[in-house]
Amino acid sequence: MTESSFDENQAELERIVERLERGDVELEELTRLWERGEELYRRCAAQLDAVRGKIEELARRVADDDQQ
């Protein structure tokens, strides 16, 4: 299974939030959706952290190049 992209995860999370806010959810489904939403949030956050880490690394490398 290929990892879903950040955009896909974010979009699914937003769909879940909107559905919950509209309230047309079976009570039995409520906890399942919430759990799924939390999982998507964790994935998005991890993906975002990874990108941020790369940006910092690149920025450091550019700064080093500039100093040389």
Place this chain on the structure above:
Amino acid sequence: MKVEATEVDGRKVFSVRAFNHGIALWLERLPTVWVEGEVTELRRQDRWASVFFTLKDPEDGSCLAVQMSRGQFDGLRLGLADGERVHVYGRPELYEQRGDFRLRALTIERFGLGAHLASLERLKQKLAAEGLFAAERKRPLPRIPRLVGLVTGNDAAAKRDVLTAITTRFPPAHVLVAETYVQGPRAAPAIGAALSDLCGRGVDVIVLARGGGSFEDLLPFSDERLVRAVAACPVPVVSAVGHEQDTPLVDLAADVRASTPSVAGRIVVPDLAELRAWLDRAHTGLERNARRICDRHAERLVTNRERLARAPHLVFERRTNRLSGTHGRLQALSPRATLERGYAIVRAGEQLVREPPPAGTALAVEVAAGEFGARVE
């Protein structure tokens, strides 16, 4: 003289002379007509009885030999030069001695400005109908050309203007100049040849520049062959021909039309200083933008999380409210609610009393707050 064949070994054979004569007689029956074309190879000598020239079709170069008596020709006082467009009134004729076919001219009219304009307009309509000038045919110019081709007259101010504009804006530019005729009958084919020569040398954009001139001077730039060559040129062409108000047809076929040679020079190259500044901005912006995009995604994610955390409570609360609402309506339907409003339930023994019972009957009365006994009078 009659055209007669002799019998040789059972076949009819004509002498050359008889054959030519026969053709000449046949041609004489054709009507006198007007023919339009460009005068080329005009040959006139005072000691000759006739003037000769070739009438050339400007579209495909078809040729027609024309002969006119020198006296008639001189009498017209046209002062024709090579390349001029004329109407010739004459009839076909065969010079029997040489078997040469030609047009015997009776009169010649110079193609007037009006006729030129009308012919240009017809050509313009025709080429437009073919889609040669269509906007979707226009190609974008390279952002930074590797090699610019410049087609211009030798020693022309136009050349200097283009080169100055290019080197001022973009000093590292490479320009290949093709000097050529820019007026007269040789201009159109020469410019066409220069275009393909430059393309062969690897230019990736071509500037075609010529300063202002008379209507006739600029005519080669409306020549059908040249207009087609510009449209078919494998690299984009910027035309800067004549002044703003002149619109030779090459201007319409070119990918970009510049009002002057200087403008053409500025169009084909980027401004080096601007380019440097842009690069610097892009470089500094790169990191900042990367962070900003990341931040924006993070903010959105946080908002979504907050909404996610709130949403189940909302759903739950809404469900609870609905449940208690339903419960309230259920309660409203029980008899208890009726007693609350002051009504009483009267029983005689186990039976509900619905009509007056006999006197002395013992009753049980239930009201909202409790029950008590009573007796019928």
